[in-house]
Amino acid sequence: MTQMPDPQNPIRIGTRGSALALAQAHETRDRLMAAHGLAADAFQIVVIKTTGDRVLDRPLKEIGGKGLFTREIEDALLAQQIDIAVHSMKDMPTLQPDGLVIDCYLPREDVRDAFVSAQFAAISELPQGAVVGSSSLRRRAQLAARRPDLKLVEFRGNVQTRLKKLEEGVAVATFLAMAGLTRLGMLHVARGAVAPDEMLPAVAQGCIGVERRSDDARIAAMLGAISDRDSALRVTAERAFLARLDGSCQTPIAGLAELDGDRLRLRGEILRPDGSEVIAGERIGPAADGAAMGTDLAEELRGRAPADFFDWS
Ligand SMILES: NCc1[nH]cc(CCC(=O)O)c1CC(=O)O
Numbered sequence: 001m002t003q004m005p006d007p008q009n010p011i012r013i014g015t016r017g018s019a020l021a022l023a024q025a026h027e028t029r030d031r032l033m034a035a036h037g038l039a040a041d042a043f044q045i046v047v048i049k050t051t052g053d054r055v056l057d058r059p060l061k062e063i064g065g066k067g068l069f070t071r072e073i074e075d076a077l078l079a080q081q082i083d084i085a086v087h088s089m090k091d092m093p094t095l096q097p098d099g100l101v102i103d104c105y106l107p108r109e110d111v112r113d114a115f116v117s118a119q120f121a122a123i124s125e126l127p128q129g130a131v132v133g134s135s136s137l138r139r140r141a142q143l144a145a146r147r148p149d150l151k152l153v154e155f156r157g158n159v160q161t162r163l164k165k166l167e168e169g170v171a172v173a174t175f176l177a178m179a180g181l182t183r184l185g186m187l188h189v190a191r192g193a194v195a196p197d198e199m200l201p202a203v204a205q206g207c208i209g210v211e212r213r214s215d216d217a218r219i220a221a222m223l224g225a226i227s228d229r230d231s232a233l234r235v236t237a238e239r240a241f242l243a244r245l246d247g248s249c250q251t252p253i254a255g256l257a258e259l260d261g262d263r264l265r266l267r268g269e270i271l272r273p274d275g276s277e278v279i280a281g282e283r284i285g286p287a288a289d290g291a292a293m294g295t296d297l298a299e300e301l302r303g304r305a306p307a308d309f310f311d312w313s
Pocket residue numbers: 088089090091175176177179180204205206207208
């Protein structure tokens with residue numbers, strides 16, 4: 001092991017300040033402590049406010065640009081104000097800035113979406129015309145495709161805000177990631193998990209990724225000890241798929257890779273935002289070929305999409 005960190009010179013872990021982000025930063029720190037026999041004081045959690053956190057009164061797409069929730073954190077990494085950054089990979093652009101790399105993925109949590117409702121136990125039990133809250137373009141499109149009768153309303157904000165809206169009767173059901181609920185210790189609010197066959201999750205859902213400076217050999221060695229191989233193989237395939245589709249936050253895209261020994265199965269799906277068309281496919285191959293499978297599947301779906309499929313501005 002290269003130089004050990006000491007309390008005078010702690011490893012600085014950058015994160016957003018939301019409850020979920022903090023839980024993820026703590027999980028990363030705890031795994032590093034266990035892997036390297038370090039105490040908590042060898043680390044410092046540094047909370048960084050991003051543009052996405054700051055601007056609460058305008059739609060995110062109006063403020064514009066990818067990386068609304070990550071740019072300030074990446075700037076702090078590059079400026080050596082922090083040493084590692086912990087992210088929900090689901091929210092990460094597929095390209096990192098020059099000088100930064102993400103090659104450490106923690107063991108993946110439940111990838112599925114949770115169905116949340118006080119009155120109903122599952123999507124199939126929702127009555128005709130029921131009102132469902134979600135701001136996720138993907139979940140809205142998938143739901144509209146399956147149940148065109150449902151009425152969809154916007155549901156912004158953190159988990160507490162959304163649960164409050166349910167309580168107030170703004171909608172009878174909503175969806176959240178099982179992973180987020182688990183990490184917040186709030187799995188009890190889920191009535192059940194939605195099977196990926198019914199609602200294919202977002203690319204990298206449930207996966208925590210750790211970003212660092214490319215030339216920081218000490219941090220690279222430390223992170224190597226906590227990086228999960230299966231997560232890395234799966235998320236690499238899913239993100240290659242997303243990258244080739246040039247996925248933006250305006251693009252309903254879903255993707256999930258699963259491993260069975262050395263065999264990787266990648267499913268992908270693109271939708272029209274109103275759910276009127278769903279183009280889906282899959283690849284099965286050796287786990288090491290995930291990136292090529294992702295690119296290839298994306299190209300197939302693109303090829304099958306009508307000319308106007310991607311202009312939904
Ligand atoms: N876009 C917000 C976001 N980013 C990551 C998660 C959940 C945790 C995860 O998927 O890793 C969530 C909340 C949600 O979708 O309910």
